[in-house]
Amino acid sequence: MMMVAILLANTGLVKGVDCNPSFLDPCVPAFKDPKAQVSDACCDNLEEKKPCICVWYKDPETSNYFKMPGANHVSTSCGVEFPYPKTCD
Structure with missing residues (x-):
């Protein structure tokens, strides 16, 4: 059972959702x-992959996206709230 949990964590799967960073x-x-237009594909992916946001936020390879100048603009434009460290514990 522990091995399954480790494998799922390493593959970026959360509750059956593929959390591949390419999304x-x-x-x-x-x-x-922050002045760039937020694409429909971006918003669609964020909406569909909401369970992945904390995974991406905690991943050193993707966490910086949520700290970039346009992060608030993306969040607001897509209507998808980005986490704060306390919400991803």
Whole structure:
């Protein structure tokens, strides 16, 4: 049982949702530039992958996206609230 949990954590699966970081790719321009238009693909991915947001927030490879200048703009535009460290404990 412990091995299954470790494997799921390492593959980025959360409650049957694939948390591959590539789902953030359409959001990268808007994360980097708060004046950039947030694409429908970005918002669709964030909405569909809401359970992954804390996974991405905790992952050193993706956590910086949520600290970039456009993160609040992406969150507001997509209507998807980004976590704060306490909400991802």
